[in-house]
Amino acid sequence: MAAHNNRGDVPSRSVSSHALLVERIRQGDQEAWAQFVAEYEGRLLAFIEPRVPTVQDAEDIVQETLIGFLRSLPSYDPRRDLSSYLFAIAAHKLTDWLRRNGRRPWDSASSVDDHGRPLEEFSGPGRTASTILRSREGHAQDEQRLAAALAQLVRRWKEQGQWERLKCIELLFVRGWRNKDVAAALGMGEQQVANLKFQTIAQLKQLVGNVPAVLKLEESS
Amino acid sequence: MAHRPSYISDEELLAYREERLRVEDLARIEQALRESRQLRERLAQLVEEEDRGWYSVGAVWRAHRISCPDRDTLAAYCCGALPQNEADYIRFHIDVVGCRLCEAELTDAQRRQQAEEEARATPRRKRLYESSLRYLPSDR
Ligand SMILES: [Zn+2]
Numbered sequence: 001m002a003a004h005n006n007r008g009d010v011p012s013r014s015v016s017s018h019a020l021l022v023e024r025i026r027q028g029d030q031e032a033w034a035q036f037v038a039e040y041e042g043r044l045l046a047f048i049e050p051r052v053p054t055v056q057d058a059e060d061i062v063q064e065t066l067i068g069f070l071r072s073l074p075s076y077d078p079r080r081d082l083s084s085y086l087f088a089i090a091a092h093k094l095t096d097w098l099r100r101n102g103r104r105p106w107d108s109a110s111s112v113d114d115h116g117r118p119l120e121e122f123s124g125p126g127r128t129a130s131t132i133l134r135s136r137e138g139h140a141q142d143e144q145r146l147a148a149a150l151a152q153l154v155r156r157w158k159e160q161g162q163w164e165r166l167k168c169i170e171l172l173f174v175r176g177w178r179n180k181d182v183a184a185a186l187g188m189g190e191q192q193v194a195n196l197k198f199q200t201i202a203q204l205k206q207l208v209g210n211v212p213a214v215l216k217l218e219e220s221s
Numbered sequence: 222m223a224h225r226p227s228y229i230s231d232e233e234l235l236a237y238r239e240e241r242l243r244v245e246d247l248a249r250i251e252q253a254l255r256e257s258r259q260l261r262e263r264l265a266q267l268v269e270e271e272d273r274g275w276y277s278v279g280a281v282w283r284a285h286r287i288s289c290p291d292r293d294t295l296a297a298y299c300c301g302a303l304p305q306n307e308a309d310y311i312r313f314h315i316d317v318v319g320c321r322l323c324e325a326e327l328t329d330a331q332r333r334q335q336a337e338e339e340a341r342a343t344p345r346r347k348r349l350y351e352s353s354l355r356y357l358p359s360d361r
Binding site for chain 1: 224225226230231232233236238239240241244247251274275276277278279281282283284285286287288306307309310313314317318319321322324325326328329332333
C-alpha cells in the first residue's frame with residue numbers, strides 16, 4: 001500500500017479505477033479501505049483544518065466523514081466523482097460541527113440531525129440520486145446534461161488556451177459577480193465581459209435547451 | 222487581483238453554505254450574516270428554493286468540479302512544470318474563485334512532496350555526516 005505515493009495508483013477523477021476501489025470496499029476488503037484512507041485523509045484534513053481551532057477537531061471531523069462515507073455506500077452512485085462526493089460529506093460534517101459550536105447561530109437546524117443520518121441529507125446539486133426531493137428524474141437528468149455541457153465547454157477552452165474566457169465565465173457563473181466587477185477584476189472591458197457571457201449562454205442553450213438554470217442566467221444579463 | 226465587489230452575491234451565499242469559498246471569504250460572509258437580517262433571509266430563501274429542487278449553473282459547476290484541474294495537472298503545478306498561462310489560471314481558480322477543494326488537494330500534495338523529500342534526505346544526511354566525521358577537528 002502506497003501511503004506516500006500519491007501518483008499513478010488511483011488517478012483523480014478516473015471513474016473506472018475509483019469504481020473498482022469502491023466495489024472492493026463494498027465487499028469489505030480491508031486493504032482497499034486502507035488504500036482509500038491513505039489516498040483521501042490528507043486532503044480532507046487540509047480542507048477542514050483552516051475552519052476549526054485544533055488539529056484534534058479536524059481529525060474528528062475527518063473520522064466522521066470517513067464513517068459517513070462507509071454508511072452511505074449503499075446509495076453511492078459509482079459514476080459520481082469520488083472526491084467531490086467525499087468533500088461534500090466533509091463539508092456537511094464540518095457545517096454540523098460549526099453549528100454545534102455556535103458558529104452559525106442563524107442557521108436553523110433545518111437539514112440536520114446529529115444521529116449520523118447518511119447521505120440523503122445533502123442539499124444542493126450533485127447529491128445521491130436517492131434524495132427524496134431530487135428523485136424526480138427530470139431534474140437529475142437536466143442537471144447531468146448541464147454538467148456535461150459545462151464540462152465540454154471548459155475542456156475546449158482549456159485545450160485552446162482560452163484562459164481569460166474561462167476566468168471571466170467562472171467569476172460570472174460560480175461567484176455570481178456582476179459584469180462590471182468581473183471586468184475590473186480581470187482588466188477587461190465591460191462590453192467584452194457581456195459578450196463572453198452572451199456567447200456562453202447561447203452555447204449552453206444549444207447544448208442543453210431551455211434548462212431553467214440557464215434561463216435564469218440569461219435573465220440576469 | 223485587487224478588485225472585489227462590495228456586495229455578497231447569491232452564488233457566494235450558496236458557496237458559503239457549501240463551504241466552497243476561501244476561508245477569509247467564509248469569515249466575511251459569516252460576519253455579514255450575523256449583522257444583517259436581510260442577508261439571513263436571502264440565504265434562507267435560497268436554501269428553500271434548493272430544497273424545492275432549484276439549482277443554479279454555479280451550484281452545478283461547483284458540485285461537479287467543472288473547472289478543477291485533475292490531479293496530474295495539480296501535481297505538475299505543484300512542481301512548477303506547467304506553462305505560465307495554465308499555472309496562472311490555477312492560482313486564479315484557488316485564490317480568486319476560491320476553490321477550497323483544490324486548495325486542500327494542493328496542500329496535501331505539497332505535504333506529501335515534503336514528506337518524500339524528508340524521507341530521502343534523512344539517510345543522505347546520516348551518510349554524509351558519518352563519512353565526513355573523521356575529518357572533524359578533534360576536540361581540543
Ligand atoms: Zn477546484
